[in-house]
Amino acid sequence: MAQPVKGSIYLLPLLASSATALLNSCTIPSNISLPTSSPTPIATQPTPTPNETQSTTIVTESTPTPNETQPTPIVTQPTPTPNETQPTPTPEKTQPTPTTSTTSLRVVEPTGTYLKRRVNWYKQSPEIVSESQMCYVKQNEELPVLSYKEPEIPREVRNIDEQSKYYGNVEKPEDYWAMTFENLPSRCNNQQNGNRRPTWFVYKKHVEIAKQ
Secondary structure (H helix, E strand, O other): OOOOOOOHHHHHHHHHHHHHHHHHHOOOOOOOOOOOOOOOOOOOOOOOOOOOOOOOOOOOOOOOOOOOOOOOOOOOOOOOOOOOOOOOOOOOOOOOOOEEEEEEEEEOOOOOEEEEEHHHOOOOHHHOOOHHHEEEEOOOOEEEEEEEEOOOOOOOEEOOOOOOOOOOOEEOHHHEEEEEEOOOOOOOOOOEOOOEOOOEEEEHHHEEEEEO
């Protein structure tokens, strides 16, 4: 145990009086006020009452009702307008069809005319030897026609026989009709290969065709 310092008991009254004197010399004037510290308020979260609950926001995805369906896109093919038509193929050219009708041939040449078979169509009547290859028809005589058309002969024929009195004569197929007849006078041979009607060549300027 430590021993007290000798004479310390006499020092205590002296120290007390010195402290008192010091305090008196440090007296704060009455016109100066020291700041008084206020307690700092403590912020607290409000406590909800039993009946007061925090509102909770619930976000849900909208679900379509059974009658609410997504629209289905409709794709339709374009309909052609009435003016839009398919191109019409051009028909091929065909050979001219012989004209068949109830017509008749009438001779208008005053001297009459000769019907000639194809093989001798370009010859003059005096040059035709066989009478079966030609038929004479006088003026105003009428013959019933089965058909007539332009001859299918490619070119004209020129007489090159220098001994013929018809030398240099030119016969053109477009100057003739190719005709078949229903009935001909008995002097004309109107049979060819059985019941077939032969084709006769008739000079157009000597006759006329009348339709009945």
